[in-house]
Amino acid sequence: MKITVSTTPLERQSVQVLALPIAEQATLPSWGARWPAAVREAVSRLLKEKDATGKLNEVVAIPAPAGLKARWLLIVGLGQLNDLAPDRLRQAAAVAARRAQSQKRSSLAFPVIVGQGITADAAGQALAEGLRLGTYRYLAFKTLKPEERVALAQVSLVVERGVSSAAVTTGVSRGTTIAEAACFARDLINRPSNLKYPQTIAADVRAMARRAKIACRVYQQAELVKMGMDCIVAVGQGSAHPPVFVTLEYVGPGAKGQKPLVFVGKGITFDSGGISIKPSDKMDLMKYDMSGGAAVAGALQAIAALTLPVRVVGLIPFSENLPGGSAQRPGDIIRAYKGKTIEVLNTDAEGRLVLADALGYAQRYAPAAVIDLATLTGACVVALGHYPAGLLSTHAGLTQRLKEAAERTHERVWELPLWPEYTEHVRSEVADLKNVGDGSGGTITAAAFLKEFAGDAPWAHLDIAGVAWADKDQAYLVRGGTGFGVRLLTELAASWKPLPSTAKAKG
Secondary structure (H helix, E strand, O other): OEEEEEOOOHHHOOOOEEEEEEOOOOOOOHHHHHOOHHHHHHHHHHHHOOOOOOOOOOEEEEEOOOOOOOOEEEEEEOOOHHHOOHHHHHHHHHHHHHHHHHOOOOEEEEEOOOEOOEOHHHHHHHHHHHHHHHOOOOOOOOOOOHHHHOOOOEEEEEOOOOOOHHHHHHHHHHHHHHHHHHHHHHHHHHOOHHHOOHHHHHHHHHHHHHHHOOEEEEEOHHHHHHHOOHHHHHHHOOOOOOOEEEEEEEEOOOOOOOOOEEEEEOEEEEEOOOOOOOOOOOHHHHHHOOHHHHHHHHHHHHHHHOOOOOEEEEEEEEEEEOOOOOOOOOOEEEEOOOOOEEEEOOOOOOHHHHHHHHHHHHHHHOOOEEEEEEOOOHHHHHHHOOOOEEEEEOEHHHHHHHHHHHHHHOOOEEEOOOOHHHHHHHEOOOOOEEOOOOOOOHHHHHHHHHHOOOOOOOEEEEEOOOOOEEOOOEOOEOOEEOOOOHHHHHHHHHOOOOOOOOOEOOO
């Protein structure tokens, strides 16, 4: 898809489809006053007859009136005017582009809306992200006829007089870069696990790093054994495909010598549960269990492409959790990278095991902060549903930064407590820790377990179990892997500044 910024008036846009965003109100929005008279009349008639309401993500298609070069109009709802924000533009662009693409239209024009607290730069970024993310399709294994592969090839973002086309263009460039990185993560997530075992996905991440000029190293199983990463090895020992540990490092302009941001992503390429095997129903979804690792890889790609002036490290333990003659058993005791022993009571609580090693390894970098992302607990889905990620942290300042980045990107988070009492739930009588609690507060006790390996640097855990994939198309979140975390982590890095040393989380 090629996205251009144009000052050519709407009526002279040589496109097949013209998208017109409206608010949820009985009359045209203020920006509609500058539309061609025939367009104003057509849209006003739809509003009067309630054939269009402006509700969020509503799309109404009508033939274009005479005098326009476009053949079709798409009336796209933005919802309530007082709720207008960049994410509404992101959603509107996504649903308009997907409708145009589904109708096999190859070109679209969309007016850029500024004001209501939305800058030209922010509008350009949001629209570009929505266009690219909303039209994403995973078709690698789909047999399609040529006419079924028609994609939306050209989008013109129309800038009115008085709006800086340069600022919009800057936003479009940034949004396109970030969206492409999120789509890279989606491709990794959506790939079937018979083609996505630890070595193959590590090769894909290494190829990305080579293109992005990011330092990358892949540690093989023999090296992990020597390093004392027994948790990663134990999780993968039932599989014919041995685990690997991927490290990525980006050093931006002027960032040499900085303490890095360290992003850690869970990378279970398929999770059967191991000996503590999962029910067969929907087990196929466990190909998504490496979504945290994919998000970290995607974020590093975006951060490098934007040449942000920060130092960022990505750590991804890739492993496949399968039953087998050599698989770990309930009751086994293993030793993590930092020396603590763990009683494995449930082999299906494997994500926290590989993260324990990775979080311990993160301390080698003397990090400014550590953030991990993991599809860790079903309890998080029960507690929060499918809209936010669960956020648990040891540092109030880092928590606030993540909340602010989440607000700006609409990759939302919700904070849960991490009081010391929860750690008692994962104390073992025969080892230092056990990998499951008593069943209550499952998301929190999992984070309490991870906290034991996170060290003294500011640390935050994002449980993305409810947001890592979608069951149906929802604006720019299309069915399958969402790439959640790529935009959030990129925004955090883009706005990064040193944390106050005194802002430890309460408790």
